Amino acid sequence: xxxxxxxxxxxxxxxxxxxxxxxxxxxxxxxxxxxxxxxxxxxxxxxxxxxxxxxxxxxxxxxxxxxxxxxxxxxxxxxxxxxxxxxxxxxxxxxxxxxxxxxxxxxxxxxxxxxxxxxxxxxxxxxxxxxxxxxxxxxxxxxxxxxxxxxx
Numbered sequence: 001x002x003x004x005x006x007x008x009x010x011x012x013x014x015x016x017x018x019x020x021x022x023x024x025x026x027x028x029x030x031x032x033x034x035x036x037x038x039x040x041x042x043x044x045x046x047x048x049x050x051x052x053x054x055x056x057x058x059x060x061x062x063x064x065x066x067x068x069x070x071x072x073x074x075x076x077x078x079x080x081x082x083x084x085x086x087x088x089x090x091x092x093x094x095x096x097x098x099x100x101x102x103x104x105x106x107x108x109x110x111x112x113x114x115x116x117x118x119x120x121x122x123x124x125x126x127x128x129x130x131x132x133x134x135x136x137x138x139x140x141x142x143x144x145x146x147x148x149x150x151x152x
Contacts, residue, residue: 019139022065025057026132033128036121047111051103058099061135066092069138081141088134095131099124 032050066089073081102124111117 018065018068022057022060025053025060029053029057029128033121033125047106047117051106054099055103058096058131061092062096065135066138073141084141085138088138092131092134092138095127095134098127099131 029050032046032053036046036050066085070082070085073085102120105111105120111120
């Protein structure tokens with residue numbers, strides 16, 4: 001039994017570290033987002049810095065974190081967790097696309113209008129809030145439920 005716990009920790013402890021780094025990235029995105037609201041005109045370097053962190057964050061979720069979480073749920077044979085992931089995943093994909101579209105609009109210079117940018121940032125803030133809630137739900141169901149046990 002102790003060996004199974006060690007194996008689970010070795011296998012899924014890396015997921016925990018990956019999640020910790022990702023949550024730190026999230027905090028950085030939120031901090032940069034909030035700092036944009038404090039600026040009289042959010043453009044140039046602060047906006048570019050925010051966009052770069054935003055893309056890194058959503059990309060890490062899309063290409064690293066979610067796959068790790070799904071792999072863990074599959075390993076544990078957790079059909080309920082996998083069903084939740086299938087339900088939540090389309091909304092996260094839409095959210096990812098919206099964040100990437102925001103980045104593209106800013107790259108194209110479409111965010112120069114401060115009124116338009118304020119509206120875009122407000123919309124993006126709502127999407128990020130929703131995204132964080134969905135991600136926290138996935139982490140809770142797909143990882144935390146398994147972090148103390150072993151597969152099978």
